[in-house]
Amino acid sequence: MELKTLSDLEIITTSNSKINEVDFENLTFGTVFTDHMLVCDFENGKWEKPVIKPYAPFLIDPSAKVFHYGQAIFEGMKAFKDEQDDVWLFRPDENFHRFNKSATRMAMPEVPEDVFMGGLHKLLEIEKEWVKKGKGNTLYIRPFMIATGHGVIAAPSQSYRFMIILSPARAYYSGEVKVVIAxxxxxxxxxxxxxxKAxxxxxxxxxxxxxxxDQGYQQIIWTDDATHTKLEEAGTMNVFFRINDTIYTAPTSERILDGVTRKSVIELAKKENINVEVRSVLVEELIAAAKDGSLKEIFGAGTAAVINPIVGFGYKEEYFELPKIENSMALEIKEKLTNIQYKLAEDTFGWTVKI
Incomplete structure (x- = not known):
């Protein structure tokens, strides 16, 4: 997709950058933020002029509806820098459209494309030096919107604030990940x-x-609310199961997030002639596959982690360790996906967008 430009935008730059104070080799995910942020307010039924300004706290009324009724949504995206110092986004159109779907579901106004995409484009141009080269280095992008209207009556807000903040990042998870089935x-x-994404x-x-x-697990594999028999997501990620040489993942629904990484994994796997089935996977199926040895891999997929292998799972006081395998489909797909993101391989899908 083409990034839309934004002509009506105010820019206030900082006179004192923090970039030289940051240890980019030892980042804790989501704790360090760049010099600038984008802010755009919705008042009196319309969006006002967006502003890019120095990153800083802001005042908000104690009765703002975000505090009392939870009108708040967000997205997670990344920017990557290639070896030619160009900055790229990965499928930003998917994030933009999902953001506005979330807004609609939460009775919030949709953000115009020129504000979201054009504002992001300009913000990344200003903060380009915060995007470091090298595989594993990214700039995490957090667009979000909150209800700023004051008053504690239980009704949708009339005022909102849309913002984009940026955070340099490395790996999201480290070490082995064990999960327990809910x-x-x-x-x-x-x-x-x-x-x-509320x-x-x-x-x-x-x-x-x-x-x-407390039980020694890092995350949960969530099950459906009605029967707790269907496997749905893992922690904050979509989840995939490899049984023999087929990868299974649950279909999206009112309960399951339409993950950008999820759909990319599915498309990439199919292109690599890996058999993928999108259907509900039952807890009993997973237990049976673990016991007969046909369960080869479980992995989560999401923007922050990209793909995170899971080494074992617990269910009803029993723990199942996954086998150590040499030809991991999860790691193969992750390598191919990240190579596209960092422009180390040809993007035949048209997923990457240059800033």
Whole structure:
């Protein structure tokens, strides 16, 4: 896609960059932010002029509806720098459209394409030096919108703030990842907001994830809310299962996020002649495959981690270790996908967009 330009934009640059204070080799994910941010307010039924300004806290009314009724959505994206010092985005159109789908579901105004895409383009031009070369180095992009209208009446806000902040990043997860299959808690329910990137979806995961951590697991494989028999997502990622030489993943629904990395994995696997089936996978199927040796791999897929192999899973007090395999489909797909993102391989899909 072509990035739309934004002509009506105010830019206020900082006189004191923080970039030389940052240790880019030792970054904790999502804790360091670049010099500037984009801000655009929705007031009186329309979007105002976007502003790029120095990254800083801002004042907000204590009765703002984001605090009381949870109107908040976000996206996760990345920028990559190739060996020629050009900066690229990966499938930004998918994030833009999903952001506005989330907005609609949360009774929030859609953000215009020139504000989202054009504002992001200009922000990345200004912060280009924060995108470091080398595989594994990225600039994580966090567009988000919150309800800023004041008053505690239970109704949608009339005012909103859209923002984009940027954070230099390296690997999201480190070490081995073990998961436990949820028997009681659910990530989302039919008719709910599971398909939206709403802030509340993630806060609701914190408590059951803490319980899993206490048992020695890093994440949870969520199951459906009605029967807890269908495997749906892993932590904050879509999840894939390799049984023999077929990869399975759950279909998207009202409960399951339409992940950009997820759909990229599916398309890339099919291009590599890997058999992919998009269907519900049952807990009992996974247990049976683990016991008879046909379960080869489980891996999560998401923007932050790209692909994260899972070494084992727990269910009903029993732990199943996955086999150590030489020809990992997960790692093969990750290598091909990241090569496209870093422009180390030809992008035959047309996924990458130059800044």
């Amino acid at each position: 028997e009681h808690f659910s990530r989302a329910a039919n008719g709910g907001i599971g398909a939206a 802030a509340g979806n993630y806060s609701a995961q914190f408590y059951p994830t803490k319980l899993a951590n």
